[in-house]
Amino acid sequence: MELEPRYWQTRKGDYTCPSCLREYGIEWRKRRLAAGLKVGGSKTWDPKKKEAWFKAYWANPANRARRAAYMRRYSKEPRLQERFHARWILSRAVKSGRIYRQPCVVCGRQPVDAHHPDYAKPLEVVWLCKPHHRIRHAKAKEALHDTE
DSSP states (O other), X not given: OOSSOOHHHHHHSOXXXXXXXXXXXXXXXXXXXXXXXXXXXXXXXXXXXXXXXXXXXXXXXXXXXXXXXXXXXXXXXXXXXXXXXXXXHHHHHHXXXXXXXXXXXXXXXXXXXXXXXOTTSTTXXXXXXXXXXXHHHHHHHHHHHHHO
């Protein structure tokens, strides 16, 4: 759920947040701009405050240890190891020139991502631009939920 209006919603006039039902209007936008803050979504956080917060967060040893433990568990999962290995093999093949990046099979645009329909066959990929790659994964996720 969106917590704040997007820029195209605030420019049109009034906006109601779907999660908290708070009313945002033209006056809200004017106050934000007068305070030197941006109006759109996640960009409203002051970059200096954000940097200071992350620096303090990662300075805490408990946070670093929790992240390290999570990454150790994540990297040992067999299904993810297969994905990582397939991506690594393809990356090496592209760098060595054995495989060339092709235009998107749907629209012909560049740059493209490699989509692995089957991670057991790391060099058999479908080249897709970012939007079509997202669509492909969304359809696969939808199909997975339909079978459950």
